[in-house]
Amino acid sequence: MNKYKIHKEICSALHQTYVAKNSDYGDSFSKTRLEFPESILVRLSDKFERIKSLYKKTDRQVKDESIEDTLLDLANYAMMEVVERRAEKLGRSLDMGARADSGNFAPSWPYEMKDEDCDVNHVSLPSCKCFKTK
Template structure:
Protein backbone atom coordinates (compact mmCIF):
# COMPACT_ATOMS: atom_id res chain seq x y z
CA UNK A 1 0.00 0.00 0.00
CA UNK A 2 1.36 3.40 -0.97
CA UNK A 3 1.35 6.17 1.59
CA UNK A 4 -0.31 9.48 0.84
CA UNK A 5 3.09 11.11 0.84
CA UNK A 6 4.44 8.64 -1.74
CA UNK A 7 1.42 9.20 -3.95
CA UNK A 8 1.89 12.93 -3.67
CA UNK A 9 5.51 12.63 -4.80
CA UNK A 10 4.46 10.50 -7.74
CA UNK A 11 1.75 13.02 -8.59
CA UNK A 12 4.25 15.88 -8.36
CA UNK A 13 6.61 14.06 -10.74
CA UNK A 14 3.78 13.43 -13.18
CA UNK A 15 2.72 17.09 -12.93
CA UNK A 16 6.28 18.24 -13.58
CA UNK A 17 6.54 15.95 -16.60
CA UNK A 18 3.28 17.26 -18.05
CA UNK A 19 4.38 20.87 -17.45
CA UNK A 20 7.63 20.19 -19.33
CA UNK A 21 5.60 18.68 -22.17
CA UNK A 22 3.34 21.75 -22.19
CA UNK A 23 6.39 24.01 -22.44
CA UNK A 24 7.83 21.97 -25.32
CA UNK A 25 4.50 22.14 -27.16
CA UNK A 26 4.29 25.90 -26.48
CA UNK A 27 7.78 26.48 -27.92
CA UNK A 28 7.17 24.26 -30.95
CA UNK A 29 3.83 25.86 -31.83
CA UNK A 30 5.22 29.37 -31.39
CA UNK A 31 8.11 28.44 -33.69
CA UNK A 32 5.58 27.20 -36.27
CA UNK A 33 2.88 29.88 -35.92
CA UNK A 34 4.54 32.83 -34.20
CA UNK A 35 2.86 34.28 -31.14
CA UNK A 36 -0.59 34.31 -32.71
CA UNK A 37 -2.29 33.85 -29.33
CA UNK A 38 -0.75 37.06 -27.93
CA UNK A 39 -1.44 38.90 -31.18
CA UNK A 40 -5.10 37.86 -31.12
CA UNK A 41 -5.31 38.82 -27.46
CA UNK A 42 -3.86 42.26 -28.19
CA UNK A 43 -6.37 42.78 -31.00
CA UNK A 44 -9.52 41.24 -29.48
CA UNK A 45 -8.90 40.95 -25.75
CA UNK A 46 -9.90 38.12 -23.46
CA UNK A 47 -12.70 36.95 -25.77
CA UNK A 48 -10.07 35.71 -28.25
CA UNK A 49 -8.79 33.27 -25.62
CA UNK A 50 -12.28 32.30 -24.49
CA UNK A 51 -13.25 31.38 -28.06
CA UNK A 52 -10.16 29.21 -28.53
CA UNK A 53 -10.76 27.49 -25.20
CA UNK A 54 -14.44 27.01 -26.01
CA UNK A 55 -13.51 25.34 -29.31
CA UNK A 56 -11.28 22.92 -27.40
CA UNK A 57 -14.00 22.24 -24.81
CA UNK A 58 -16.49 21.47 -27.58
CA UNK A 59 -13.97 19.12 -29.17
CA UNK A 60 -13.36 17.47 -25.80
CA UNK A 61 -17.11 16.95 -25.32
CA UNK A 62 -17.39 15.32 -28.74
CA UNK A 63 -14.39 13.10 -28.10
CA UNK A 64 -15.82 12.05 -24.74
CA UNK A 65 -19.28 11.36 -26.19
CA UNK A 66 -18.05 9.25 -29.03
CA UNK A 67 -14.92 7.82 -27.44
CA UNK A 68 -13.36 8.74 -30.75
CA UNK A 69 -10.58 10.76 -32.25
CA UNK A 70 -11.01 13.96 -34.23
CA UNK A 71 -8.65 14.00 -37.22
CA UNK A 72 -5.38 13.28 -35.46
CA UNK A 73 -6.34 14.92 -32.18
CA UNK A 74 -6.83 12.80 -29.09
CA UNK A 75 -8.38 13.70 -25.75
CA UNK A 76 -4.83 14.09 -24.41
CA UNK A 77 -3.90 16.52 -27.21
CA UNK A 78 -7.04 18.54 -26.53
CA UNK A 79 -6.35 18.70 -22.79
CA UNK A 80 -2.75 19.77 -23.40
CA UNK A 81 -3.95 22.54 -25.71
CA UNK A 82 -6.52 23.67 -23.13
CA UNK A 83 -3.85 23.76 -20.44
CA UNK A 84 -1.54 25.79 -22.65
CA UNK A 85 -4.34 28.21 -23.57
CA UNK A 86 -5.04 28.69 -19.86
CA UNK A 87 -1.38 29.40 -19.15
CA UNK A 88 -1.08 31.72 -22.14
CA UNK A 89 -4.17 33.66 -21.05
CA UNK A 90 -2.73 33.95 -17.56
CA UNK A 91 0.51 35.27 -19.09
CA UNK A 92 -1.43 37.95 -20.99
CA UNK A 93 -3.40 38.94 -17.89
CA UNK A 94 -0.22 39.15 -15.83
CA UNK A 95 1.38 41.37 -18.49
CA UNK A 96 -1.53 43.75 -17.96
CA UNK A 97 -1.47 43.38 -14.19
CA UNK A 98 -4.98 41.88 -14.23
CA UNK A 99 -4.40 38.50 -12.64
CA UNK A 100 -7.18 39.11 -10.09
CA UNK A 101 -5.37 37.59 -7.11
Protein backbone atom coordinates (compact mmCIF):
# COMPACT_ATOMS: atom_id res chain seq x y z
CA MET A 1 0.00 0.00 0.00
CA ASN A 2 1.42 3.39 -0.90
CA LYS A 3 1.31 6.54 1.22
CA TYR A 4 -1.25 8.24 -1.03
CA LYS A 5 -3.70 5.42 -0.50
CA ILE A 6 -3.09 5.50 3.26
CA HIS A 7 -3.70 9.26 3.26
CA LYS A 8 -6.93 8.84 1.29
CA GLU A 9 -8.17 6.16 3.70
CA ILE A 10 -7.37 8.37 6.70
CA CYS A 11 -9.22 11.31 5.14
CA SER A 12 -12.20 9.08 4.43
CA ALA A 13 -12.26 7.85 8.03
CA LEU A 14 -11.93 11.44 9.33
CA HIS A 15 -14.86 12.45 7.14
CA GLN A 16 -17.01 9.61 8.47
CA THR A 17 -16.13 10.56 12.04
CA TYR A 18 -16.94 14.20 11.30
CA VAL A 19 -20.37 13.30 9.89
CA ALA A 20 -21.21 10.94 12.76
CA LYS A 21 -20.10 13.30 15.52
CA ASN A 22 -21.86 16.29 13.98
CA SER A 23 -25.01 14.21 13.82
CA ASP A 24 -24.66 13.19 17.47
CA TYR A 25 -23.52 16.58 18.80
CA GLY A 26 -25.69 18.86 16.65
CA ASP A 27 -22.79 20.77 15.04
CA SER A 28 -21.60 21.92 18.45
CA PHE A 29 -18.23 23.03 17.05
CA SER A 30 -19.86 25.70 14.90
CA LYS A 31 -22.20 26.78 17.68
CA THR A 32 -19.35 27.08 20.20
CA ARG A 33 -17.25 28.96 17.66
CA LEU A 34 -20.02 31.53 17.16
CA GLU A 35 -19.98 32.27 20.87
CA PHE A 36 -16.21 31.92 21.34
CA PRO A 37 -14.47 32.65 18.00
CA GLU A 38 -11.06 31.47 19.21
CA SER A 39 -12.34 28.25 20.78
CA ILE A 40 -10.26 26.23 18.31
CA LEU A 41 -7.19 27.23 20.30
CA VAL A 42 -8.57 25.52 23.40
CA ARG A 43 -9.53 22.35 21.53
CA LEU A 44 -6.17 22.08 19.77
CA SER A 45 -4.32 22.84 23.00
CA ASP A 46 -6.25 20.11 24.83
CA LYS A 47 -5.32 17.57 22.16
CA PHE A 48 -1.70 18.71 22.09
CA GLU A 49 -1.46 18.31 25.88
CA ARG A 50 -3.03 14.86 25.58
CA ILE A 51 -0.43 13.80 23.01
CA LYS A 52 2.38 15.02 25.26
CA SER A 53 0.89 13.09 28.15
CA LEU A 54 0.51 9.92 26.09
CA TYR A 55 4.16 10.08 25.04
CA LYS A 56 5.36 10.57 28.61
CA LYS A 57 3.21 8.16 30.59
CA THR A 58 3.32 4.41 30.39
CA ASP A 59 0.84 3.74 33.20
CA ARG A 60 -2.33 5.50 32.00
CA GLN A 61 -5.76 5.57 33.58
CA VAL A 62 -7.54 5.93 30.21
CA LYS A 63 -6.44 2.83 28.32
CA ASP A 64 -8.46 3.15 25.12
CA GLU A 65 -7.06 6.43 23.77
CA SER A 66 -3.95 6.19 21.66
CA ILE A 67 -1.54 8.74 20.24
CA GLU A 68 -3.00 8.00 16.80
CA ASP A 69 -6.58 8.61 18.02
CA THR A 70 -5.52 11.94 19.47
CA LEU A 71 -3.66 12.94 16.30
CA LEU A 72 -6.74 12.12 14.23
CA ASP A 73 -8.90 14.24 16.56
CA LEU A 74 -6.39 17.07 16.20
CA ALA A 75 -6.52 16.79 12.40
CA ASN A 76 -10.32 16.80 12.35
CA TYR A 77 -10.50 19.87 14.61
CA ALA A 78 -8.07 21.70 12.33
CA MET A 79 -10.15 20.80 9.27
CA MET A 80 -13.37 21.83 11.02
CA GLU A 81 -11.86 25.26 11.68
CA VAL A 82 -10.94 25.57 8.00
CA VAL A 83 -14.52 24.65 7.02
CA GLU A 84 -15.90 27.37 9.31
CA ARG A 85 -13.42 29.96 7.98
CA ARG A 86 -14.35 29.19 4.38
CA ALA A 87 -18.03 29.47 5.25
CA GLU A 88 -17.36 32.90 6.75
CA LYS A 89 -15.55 34.01 3.60
CA LEU A 90 -18.64 33.05 1.64
CA GLY A 91 -20.71 35.14 4.03
CA ARG A 92 -22.97 32.18 4.73
CA SER A 93 -23.27 29.62 7.45
CA LEU A 94 -22.84 26.02 6.43
CA ASP A 95 -25.85 23.79 6.74
CA MET A 96 -24.56 20.31 7.49
CA GLY A 97 -27.35 18.72 5.44
CA ALA A 98 -25.82 15.28 5.82
CA ARG A 99 -27.53 12.42 4.06
CA ALA A 100 -27.09 9.43 6.31
CA ASP A 101 -27.65 6.95 3.50
CA SER A 102 -24.71 8.10 1.37
CA GLY A 103 -22.39 9.99 3.69
CA ASN A 104 -22.34 12.82 1.15
CA PHE A 105 -23.46 16.35 1.80
CA ALA A 106 -26.23 18.37 0.27
CA PRO A 107 -24.95 21.92 0.84
CA SER A 108 -27.48 24.67 1.33
CA TRP A 109 -25.49 27.38 -0.42
CA PRO A 110 -25.84 27.85 -4.20
CA TYR A 111 -23.70 24.90 -5.25
CA GLU A 112 -24.72 21.53 -6.55
CA MET A 113 -22.65 18.40 -6.22
CA LYS A 114 -21.54 16.60 -9.33
CA ASP A 115 -20.38 13.18 -8.11
CA GLU A 116 -18.97 12.21 -11.47
CA ASP A 117 -16.59 15.20 -11.37
CA CYS A 118 -14.90 14.18 -8.16
CA ASP A 119 -13.02 11.09 -7.06
CA VAL A 120 -12.69 12.03 -3.38
CA ASN A 121 -14.98 11.22 -0.48
CA HIS A 122 -16.94 14.46 -0.53
CA VAL A 123 -16.10 17.16 1.95
CA SER A 124 -18.54 20.05 1.79
CA LEU A 125 -16.13 22.73 0.72
CA PRO A 126 -16.86 24.93 -2.28
CA SER A 127 -13.23 24.69 -3.38
CA CYS A 128 -13.77 21.02 -4.28
CA LYS A 129 -14.23 20.62 -8.02
CA CYS A 130 -17.42 18.64 -7.41
CA PHE A 131 -19.23 21.81 -6.35
CA LYS A 132 -20.48 23.91 -9.24
CA THR A 133 -22.34 27.21 -9.05
CA LYS A 134 -25.98 26.80 -9.98
